[in-house]
Amino acid sequence: MLEIDGISKRFGSTVALDGMSLTVRPGELYGFVGANGAGKTTTMRIALGVLAADAGEVRLGGRPLDAASRRRIGYMPEERGLYPRMAVGTQLRYLAELRGRSAAQAREAADRWTERLELAERRGDEVQRLSLGNQQRVQLAAALVAEPDVLVLDEPFSGLDPMAVDVMSEVLRERRDAGAPVVFSSHQLELVERLCDRVGIVRAGRLVAEGAVAELRDASAAEVVVDAPHAPPGWADAVPGVARARAAEGGTVLTLTDASETTLGAVLDAARRTGPVHEFRRRRPTLAEIYRDAVAEEAAA
Amino acid sequence: MSLRPVLLIARREFASRVRGKAFVVGTLVVLVLLGAYAAVLATLASDDDTARVGVTGPAVALTGPLERAAPAQGLTLTVVPEPDVAAGEAAVRAGDLDALVGGDAARPRVFVESEPDAALERTIVAATTAVARDAYLAGRGVDPAALDAAVAESGPVVVAAEAPDPQAGQRLGLGLAGAFLLFFSIQSYGAMVAQGVVEEKASRVVEIVLSSVRPWQLLLGKVLGLGAVGLLQLVVLGGAGLAVAGAAGVLVADVGLVSTLVSVLVWYLLGFALYATVFAAAGSLVSRQEDTQSVLSPVTIFVLLGFVVGFNLLTYDARGTAITVLSLLPPFSPLFMPARIALGVAPVGQVVLAFVLTIAFTAGVLALGGRIYANSVLRTGARVSLREALGRRAPERAGDR
Numbered sequence: 001m002l003e004i005d006g007i008s009k010r011f012g013s014t015v016a017l018d019g020m021s022l023t024v025r026p027g028e029l030y031g032f033v034g035a036n037g038a039g040k041t042t043t044m045r046i047a048l049g050v051l052a053a054d055a056g057e058v059r060l061g062g063r064p065l066d067a068a069s070r071r072r073i074g075y076m077p078e079e080r081g082l083y084p085r086m087a088v089g090t091q092l093r094y095l096a097e098l099r100g101r102s103a104a105q106a107r108e109a110a111d112r113w114t115e116r117l118e119l120a121e122r123r124g125d126e127v128q129r130l131s132l133g134n135q136q137r138v139q140l141a142a143a144l145v146a147e148p149d150v151l152v153l154d155e156p157f158s159g160l161d162p163m164a165v166d167v168m169s170e171v172l173r174e175r176r177d178a179g180a181p182v183v184f185s186s187h188q189l190e191l192v193e194r195l196c197d198r199v200g201i202v203r204a205g206r207l208v209a210e211g212a213v214a215e216l217r218d219a220s221a222a223e224v225v226v227d228a229p230h231a232p233p234g235w236a237d238a239v240p241g242v243a244r245a246r247a248a249e250g251g252t253v254l255t256l257t258d259a260s261e262t263t264l265g266a267v268l269d270a271a272r273r274t275g276p277v278h279e280f281r282r283r284r285p286t287l288a289e290i291y292r293d294a295v296a297e298e299a300a301a
Numbered sequence: 302m303s304l305r306p307v308l309l310i311a312r313r314e315f316a317s318r319v320r321g322k323a324f325v326v327g328t329l330v331v332l333v334l335l336g337a338y339a340a341v342l343a344t345l346a347s348d349d350d351t352a353r354v355g356v357t358g359p360a361v362a363l364t365g366p367l368e369r370a371a372p373a374q375g376l377t378l379t380v381v382p383e384p385d386v387a388a389g390e391a392a393v394r395a396g397d398l399d400a401l402v403g404g405d406a407a408r409p410r411v412f413v414e415s416e417p418d419a420a421l422e423r424t425i426v427a428a429t430t431a432v433a434r435d436a437y438l439a440g441r442g443v444d445p446a447a448l449d450a451a452v453a454e455s456g457p458v459v460v461a462a463e464a465p466d467p468q469a470g471q472r473l474g475l476g477l478a479g480a481f482l483l484f485f486s487i488q489s490y491g492a493m494v495a496q497g498v499v500e501e502k503a504s505r506v507v508e509i510v511l512s513s514v515r516p517w518q519l520l521l522g523k524v525l526g527l528g529a530v531g532l533l534q535l536v537v538l539g540g541a542g543l544a545v546a547g548a549a550g551v552l553v554a555d556v557g558l559v560s561t562l563v564s565v566l567v568w569y570l571l572g573f574a575l576y577a578t579v580f581a582a583a584g585s586l587v588s589r590q591e592d593t594q595s596v597l598s599p600v601t602i603f604v605l606l607g608f609v610v611g612f613n614l615l616t617y618d619a620r621g622t623a624i625t626v627l628s629l630l631p632p633f634s635p636l637f638m639p640a641r642i643a644l645g646v647a648p649v650g651q652v653v654l655a656f657v658l659t660i661a662f663t664a665g666v667l668a669l670g671g672r673i674y675a676n677s678v679l680r681t682g683a684r685v686s687l688r689e690a691l692g693r694r695a696p697e698r699a700g701d702r
Binding site for chain 2 (some may be wrong): 045046048073075081086098142240
């Protein structure tokens, strides 16, 4: 279990993190979303000990992270980088050994991951001779080659071709299924929605929403879509429990103050009074909408 | 456990440099240059003037005096009788003779291609003087040989308080060569440390590495690895130099030689640790190779100036106050103390003092440089100011979040 507990970080007069807390459980794929500059990268850098926090603590399995336990984390930094003039195989073995693997373990893992990521023929080539896509694969291999117990990946999907996205998703699921806590940040919300068990939305250095995608959907404002073709404009305005109405998705989308039976019943009755009702359904927002709401609410507050 | 990463890093730095073509080619080039330099020096030194002089006519009487006068002028002289002036002048024109001496023995006519060689001219003057003197003495009934014998017996007996050092020249050469090699090695490998730091920053690989090891481990590994490469080159070059000098008979192996070599090695290690840390800290302030020179120049120019001044002081007066002070100041001790030790002009007290001062100074530089390095190495973009780099918590540019 990876726990990030109340970390704060200032850069001069800029507050980068303000009491950031989140927990990634074993066997859980955690998606970390937020705008650029919200604090995702700083959080990850602090978790890896690359930056020091001003306050707060990062724990792995209940114990504060130290140099030894940090080596058990596979890390893919936002700023990609490898030794350009070092051969792929040598480089992966070196990075594995730096994280405490024996020479034999490092060699075996480097061979296995280059095989898996279809880089086997390029093992002897200098990294700078590889295409950008292949360099990304080497970067992923670099995060995995030390057989980490935890994965922390900053924007692992950015710059990947569709094939590599599939391989990456597969690898993340695999590590999750093997019981590792896996956390990654991404701007590709559909991908996060599809892959992640839980999602954390970060804004201005704090977590503003967290939970399984389904939970977040349920927790967000209750909305219904009503398609009543003969209903006049403003038909629902007077119905108790209706906060807002807008025309969308081939009908009227109503935002309700609550999703109780009474309210839903009152709305349905009002719709029927206007004539036939072709559609009446609870609308569940996408992650992108939840994200926009979470970020907008905070901005308004 | 914390030393294994240091060794891994050192091994990588060592392997990536030594395997590179640049190292092998560079070392070979320096070897060839040093060899050529030594060859030039050797020919200059062994060029103790040889000359062939033809004598003809009455000047044949100069044969003996010429041959006796030549050694005093450092000249190896061959005197050849010529049948006549024309034949002799032809031989001079052909380059077979350096000069033709003809005519009266006391006032001979000397024919040369252009200008007479200075030593040859002095030899001829000495020979004609001897001939004139002998003739004058003989005219007054004095035996010139008896006078010569009497003169030869005269002369002072010099008693020195200290026994003269038969190897003073060897020591000076060794000391200067040592100072030069140290300077060369520290400058070039120190700059390599800085380049390596900037390369890691520029390629951003430093973030992955620093998520595995601490900044001091990375810094130490780099310094050790490149220091070992520099040491290897120093040993190769120094060994080749010693072998050449030994083969040429310029160098005599003795206890002094061994202790000089040991002190050069020890001071190299100290000096390298000192300068490499400074270079690494300087390199960590910038993010692009193009900017490296701007932060290294102040350091290299400072060291270069110190080196030039010290080198001149060393050859001028190795016991002088100026070089003594310079060799006691930590940033310069590694360059000049081994030379002064080799020259045998550094009292043990001074050596110990310089050693202790340098160690203390290096420790300070390591602490400070390590801090600058740790604070700056992850920061990309604009050059990091020293004030920020030294701060306990350096502000990071907002875009880095």
